[in-house]
Amino acid sequence: MSSLGETPVGDPRERVLLQGLRLIDGTGRDPVSDAALLIEGPVIRWAGPALLLPPGLGPARLLDLGGRTVCPGFIDTHVHFALPGPAGDPLQGLFELPSYRTLKVLERMRVTLENGVTTARDLMGVDAGFRRAVAERKVPGPRLLVSVTMLSQRAGHADFTLAGGIDGLAVAVTFPGSPPSLVGSVDDMRARVRDLVAAGADCVKIATSGGVSSPHDQPEWLGLRPEMIRAAVEEAAAYGGLPVAAHAIGRPGIEAAVRAGVTSIEHGYALDDELRAEMVERGQYLVPTLLETTQDLDPARTSPTAYEKGVRWHRIAQESVARSASAGVRIAMGTDSGLAVGHGSNLRELGLLVDIAGLTPMEAIVAATSEAARLCGVDDITGTLEAGKAADLVVTDADPLTGIAALGDPARILAVVKEGRIAVDRAGVLGEGVLPALCP
Incomplete structure (x- = not known):
């Protein structure tokens, strides 16, 4: 890597x-x-x-x-340092210079490190320059792995196009020079994965289902055609063996991602016993992001549709994850910090892995250390x-x-x-x- x-x-x-x-x-x-x-x-x-x-x-x-x-x-395998958490509005970035947004990212990284996370995988937002600055000790922060951006179809979870045609994700969240997030075909997907490799990505993040916070979709929807998911997995394997993380909430998106051979399912709220068994057989990871499910979106700062999606799917998530853990699905800790979760509170996830997912305290620690390191491909270095x-x-x-x-x-x-x-x-x-x- x-x-x-x-x-x-x-x-x-x-x-x-x-x-x-x-x-x-x-x-x-x-x-x-x-x-x-x-x-x-x-x-x-x-x-x-x-x-x-x-x-x-x-x-x-x-x-x-x-x-x-x-x-x-500890290792958090799912963070978003470019997002402000509940204290801010992600669209505020539309009115800020990238240099100013950079300074806010640096503060979030520092707080995260000082509260116990020494390695973090950022699954959309920051680019490889932040990773280099941390590695060279220019700034304090966790050892970084970056996906740079997230890929989906139009009207998928990576589509934050505003009514006036502005790409909210490109302008307000990711940094200049990052590859675009929307892909429209198999060929687009293959080319975009190569773009991410050239941009220094450590992993590929795809959205195979709709999401809660995204404006144009529903979690039940399939966010990428199965052939596009397979193309992403194939290209990532061919270019350095990069892991593929799939945002997947509803069953169609989870099923397509699991069967295409992704490395990890992020969220996985609608997992059922059939798909759990397939994940166990394939050795795929679940990153349940339970902390995010305890923090519903603020109804005063989001649309009624997004708020209602969050309330519904967060409850489904909490009912599902214990069954996934008991089925033997490999669990790695991730928090989705930056969305509804504030930066620096990452280790609250450990208690939720015990109280909601049913892991023992030692299993929760392993999920946040050696298992997380294996998922991120840094187990020869840390964990x-x-x-x-x-x-x-x-x-x-x-x-x-x-x-x-x-x-x-x-x-x-x-x-x-x-x-x-x-x-x-x-x-x-x-x-x-x-x-x-x-x-x-």
């Missing part, structure tokens, strides 16, 4: 040994109550029970965490706290296995480390000068 080829600047090689910690490593294994974790520069050199720490690892600065819990940095992986970690005073909802409270995220550098240290638990700061 293009994001993996970008070389982080600054790579201090001083070793720091974190000890006196409770380790939840993201693999699903039982926590280690008296653990140690050795960081060398941006990577983990050793993690496990303190009593098994091998001799001869060399000198290291010691830092005792006083029994606090350390988890991998678990193991030797050779990036030193992406979250320090908390909560016990996530008995009260996972506490991770949704920023005050309980005491510190966040990304690639061995401190993104935030709210409680001073990492000691001044022991680890370097993330950005100069």
Whole structure:
């Protein structure tokens, strides 16, 4: 993936040994109550029970965490940093310069990182320039993967054409130079996927059903013809093996996406047992975005049609996801932050995966760490706290296995480390000068 080829600047090689910690490593294994974790520069050199720490690892600065819990940095596989969340109106971008919108995106990325998300997949909005700025530590933010835009037919979920003919998505949400979102044929789709590859996309986002917030469609509608979905999957596979994420709410869109071989179903509200079984057989992921289903659109700032769609389909979603999880469908955490969900509250999704989807707390953590990393294709870099992986970690005073909802409270995220550098240290638990700061 293009994001993996970008070389982080600054790579201090001083070793720091974190000890006196409770380790939840993201693999699903039982926590280690008296653990140690050795960081060398941006990577983990050793993690496990303190009593098994091998001799001869060399000198290291010691830092005792006083029994606090350390988890991998969390991964949100479905965000929209270009959207403002409930505090703003996405169409406000029509009246703003791209430079001004950029500054708002940077603030959203910073808040997301400081609240525990060290990797995020943006599924429409920001371009590869934001990814590069984060990778080079020009700005603070999660490790980014980007789809750049979202593709659908005219009158589909990616069609935000206003009555006067203005493309609201192109003007107010995506950034100049991003490939257009609307495709009208199989040939269009193939060419557009190649355009996205050339634009540096890490994945392809398609809308195979209508949506809640889009003005011209219904979630029950098929948002792309099946042959166009197959073309997207084929081209993405041919050009770097890019994963394909399908916005799919109603059954026709889910069915077409599953059978075309997409990598993940985003939302998946109308899944039934037949399609769940097919997803299990194919190893496809579901990203249920439960947090978004708890935040109905503001009726004062949206059309009555969109509000009614949201109320109806959010209830369907909450009734469906537990059946998908119990059927063995692979779950990865995603929040849809930026639409009805504010940025920085991402980890509230963990509690919902337990309370609504029926996952155990450990399964929810795995869905937001190692499983999310596998979906995004970065499991060789992050997702678990193991030797050779990036030193992406979250320090908390909560016990996530008995009260996972506490991770949704920023005050309980005491510190966040990304690639061995401190993104935030709210409680001073990492000691001044022991680890370097993330950005100069």
